[in-house]
Amino acid sequence: MIDFRYHLVSIVAIFLALAVGIVLGTTLLQDPAVRSAQEMTAALTKTKDELRVQIDALEGREAGNDALVTAMTPDLVAGDLTGQRVLLIDAPGANATVRDAAKQVLDQAGAEVSGQVTLTEKFLDPKGKGVIDGLVNQLKPASMVFQPTATSWDRAGALLAASLITNDPAQANTPNPATADVISTFETGGLLSAEGEVDKRATLAVMFAPERPYEGENAEAQAGALASVADGLDAAGKGTVMVGAAATTGLPGEAVTAVRDDSEISKRVSTVDNADMPGGRVVIVLSLREQLSGRAGQYGIGKGASAPMPAVPSATPSPTTQSGS
Template sequence: MIDFRYHLVSIVAIFLALAVGIVMGTTLLQEPALKSAEELTAQLAKTKEELRTQVNLLQGREAGNAAFVGELTPKLVADELNGERVLLIEAPGSSTAYREAQHQVLLQAGAAIAGRVTLTDKYLDPANAGVLDGLVNQLKPADMVFTEGASTYDKAATLLAATLMTADQSQAGTANPATAAVLDGFETGGLLNLENEPQKRATLAVMFAPEEPFEGRHAEIQADALASLAGGLDAGGKGAVMTGSGSIAAGPGGAITAVRDDGDLAKRVSTVDTPDMPAGQIVIVYALREQARGGVGQYGIGTGASAPMPALPTSSPSPTTESGS
């Protein structure tokens, strides 16, 4: 008969065998596993160093290219916008640095800056749509008629465009007497802020899109509101360009995307998604020049861009006179 001592010895033997197996397995696997881990770590460290070298090289090249283009910018844009007045429109969350840099390039191109209009979050908040609609109806001239089915933001864009823009060169730099109270009303209502004298109408406009995408259930409405304003400014003057970082403004929820995805707006409003690059700042000037001549395009490197820049205008060769003729 198997007694308790036999059971105890059997159990001890089983656990001893398991312990020996674990120790042997760990000992046999330890060296290959450690060696493999060390090799993988070394390879990852090498790859990281190679990538860091590539990043440093690319950053150096980009800085060099930016410096080169920056030096040439005054020559590349000289006289391109002579006689034009350009209005700067800033959306909430747009880059002040991009706007300041573009301001200087526009001056180098011969443009006069009509002023600056900064939209507030309140303007884009759908919860304030009723207030905005009431203000528009209160301030609009009696003879202003909105298109059938126009949204609140479409109406606001039409009214602001009549106040800020003109396609008539003889009226550039003058206020529209029919909309004299509009900007004061919008500013008092907390919908926008003004700098300089934007009421003295511009012929062209540059809108700076937010540097963060719109999110949440109202994202599409907010992006479309900016696109609608760009379209209104374009219709009220010689043209408009919307600009913003390609990775944001031309991505999902971005204002540039709203323009590029709208078949009608994309045929009228130009976009540039490289304002962070000196070359992109030149492209904005060329896009404005193209707008003033009746053209349009979607430029940059982001989604929906059709080309990096507008086609350069061709000039007819001057006739030559041969000697002795």
């Protein structure tokens, strides 16, 4: 008969064997496991260092290219927009730094900035369409007729454009009697703010898209509202360019994308998706110049861009003068 001591010795032996197996297994596997982990860590560290070197090199190249373009910009755009007045429109959430840098390049191109209109979030709120429709009906001239399919923002864009923009050079830089009433009423309604001589009509417009795409269930409607306003400005003047950043182009709720995705608006309104870069700000000027000739295009480096920049007309070579014998 097996007694208790036998059971105890057996159990102890079993646990001892397990302990010895664990110790032996850990000891045998310890060196390979540690070595493998060390090798993987070294490889990852090497890859990280190599990527850091590549990133530093790319950032250095970008900084050098930006410095070169910035230095050359006055010569690249000189005289391109002489005699034109440009209205700046900020969408809610637009980057003020990008807008100020673009304004400087417009000045270098010979344009005169008439002023700045900043749209508010309330302007884009679908719940406020009734307010917009009421103001438009109150302020629009009797001769202004809208298409049956026109949205609230189509109508608001057309009214604002008629007040702020003209395609008649004789009317440029002259007051529109209706402008003060339209702007003050929209300001009182919390739909926009204005600064500068916006009452003296401009011939061109640049709209600055939000720095980040709109989000939520109304995102695409809000981006589409900005596209509608840009289209209205283009129809009333000599051209409009919507500008943004390539990093966000193509995302839902993004205003540049809204223009590019609309097959009709994109025939008329130009876009530049790298306005946050010195080269992109030069392209804004080139796009406005192209607009003056009745053409439009989608430019930049982001999704939906057809080319980095408009085609630059080649200079006509001067005839070679040959002296006769």
